[in-house]
Amino acid sequence: MPNLTPKLNALRSLTEDIVERVVAPQAERVDRECIWPAHSMRALADAGLMGLQVPQAQGGQGQGLLALSVITETLGKACPSSALCFGMHCVGTAVIAAKATAHQQEHYLRAIAHGEHVTSLALSERGTGAHFYLPETTLVADGDAYRLSGTKQFVTSGGHADSYVLSTVASDTGEAGDFSCVILDADTPGMTWVGDWNGFGMRGNSSRALQLEDARVPMANLLGESGDQVWYVFEVVAPYFLMAMAGTYLGIAQSALDAAGEHLRSRRYEHSGETLRHVETLQTRYAQMWTDLARTRALIREAAQMGDAGHPEALPYILACKAAAGETAVHLANEAMTLCGGAAYRENSRVAQMLRDARASHVMSPTTDLLKLWTGRSLLGLPLL
Numbered sequence: 001m002p003n004l005t006p007k008l009n010a011l012r013s014l015t016e017d018i019v020e021r022v023v024a025p026q027a028e029r030v031d032r033e034c035i036w037p038a039h040s041m042r043a044l045a046d047a048g049l050m051g052l053q054v055p056q057a058q059g060g061q062g063q064g065l066l067a068l069s070v071i072t073e074t075l076g077k078a079c080p081s082s083a084l085c086f087g088m089h090c091v092g093t094a095v096i097a098a099k100a101t102a103h104q105q106e107h108y109l110r111a112i113a114h115g116e117h118v119t120s121l122a123l124s125e126r127g128t129g130a131h132f133y134l135p136e137t138t139l140v141a142d143g144d145a146y147r148l149s150g151t152k153q154f155v156t157s158g159g160h161a162d163s164y165v166l167s168t169v170a171s172d173t174g175e176a177g178d179f180s181c182v183i184l185d186a187d188t189p190g191m192t193w194v195g196d197w198n199g200f201g202m203r204g205n206s207s208r209a210l211q212l213e214d215a216r217v218p219m220a221n222l223l224g225e226s227g228d229q230v231w232y233v234f235e236v237v238a239p240y241f242l243m244a245m246a247g248t249y250l251g252i253a254q255s256a257l258d259a260a261g262e263h264l265r266s267r268r269y270e271h272s273g274e275t276l277r278h279v280e281t282l283q284t285r286y287a288q289m290w291t292d293l294a295r296t297r298a299l300i301r302e303a304a305q306m307g308d309a310g311h312p313e314a315l316p317y318i319l320a321c322k323a324a325a326g327e328t329a330v331h332l333a334n335e336a337m338t339l340c341g342g343a344a345y346r347e348n349s350r351v352a353q354m355l356r357d358a359r360a361s362h363v364m365s366p367t368t369d370l371l372k373l374w375t376g377r378s379l380l381g382l383p384l385l
């Protein structure tokens, strides 16, 4: 694969090995039984991959956006739920690492790099829905701690992670859109997980709602300065989240193409002896699937490399990635469903799972419509919000 450093190629090979031995064999069960993929996270931790976004100074891999998209793609091919949980862990890690204090470096980043700590992201709320950058959860100073109250929705790895990077209304400015991020430890009193996750797709994701009633968080767990965290949304959360999701959905698109190719090569009719790969209409459809995938992968690679290099025109590329990957994944899974015929349409086939998992891309914020709007605004020199 072009443009990957030897280090990143080695990390990808390591992930492929884990996928083959641990992730893929359990993927069907994860989906069928809504199992949070502890086995995948453990194997990734043992291989040092949970520290992908941790700086090398704290024992991590010190990787950026390109690595995140490549590793989530590798996982997403076999088990999109594992890719999503890993991706959210990496986004949370990147948010912690962006302005980590010495305490946060030692207490959180080192533990993450050693494979002893899983984190996740808790931004979305029922009150503001897709507008994830407008939290209503409150943060009130109380002695040497903060008290948090509110409800988060769809928290990936809910009830399984060791901490959650959580957004709240800024404690002091009170301006709309100004918010503070804190690290909320999983054993904090005042946290209640509500309901179980039983999604249409991404069924191992454990996306649960979290109620907070006067949950006390040490002031040392505030990320950055109180109230300046809109910076986190556009500088850290957005690029890392979009790359993690783009990689995940690209992985689904790749496995949809693979499934279609496998069926076209192997399906042979008894009456004519012809295999489906000799049918011109199917050759054309398969070529279009391959073209869509190659084009999307090229966009993602370009965006990630521009983002890692701090290129001044990276923003529209990064914004376009998740929408493009989501549309490609849904389209290719849908095409694979047609090309693989009745075998794919049977209840809970592998292709059916791809289609269900891919569909999450359009509802996960920033949603496809929102991203297209922001891409257009960015290209036209307008503020995103």
Ligand SMILES: Cc1cc2nc3c(=O)[nH]c(=O)nc-3n(C[C@H](O)[C@H](O)[C@H](O)COP(=O)(O)OP(=O)(O)OC[C@H]3O[C@@H](n4cnc5c(N)ncnc54)[C@H](O)[C@@H]3O)c2cc1C
Pocket (backbone or CB within 6 Å): 088, 120, 121, 122, 123, 124, 125, 126, 128, 129, 130, 131, 132, 153, 154, 155, 156, 157, 199, 201, 202, 205, 207, 360, 362, 363, 364, 365, 366, 367, 368, 369, 370
């Ligand atoms: C599998 C899964 C995992 C998730 N994991 C996490 C997580 O780890 N952390 C987290 O914080 N959140 C997570 N989410 C939440 C997700 O990111 C969204 O915030 C949430 O699904 C959208 O909220 P809602 O259902 O209230 O949608 P609504 O707000 O009801 O929106 C419905 C639709 O209206 C559209 N819409 C709304 N306003 C506009 C507008 N102005 N212009 C155009 N379209 C608009 C939206 O794009 C959306 O398509 C997850 C969601 C899913 C499905």
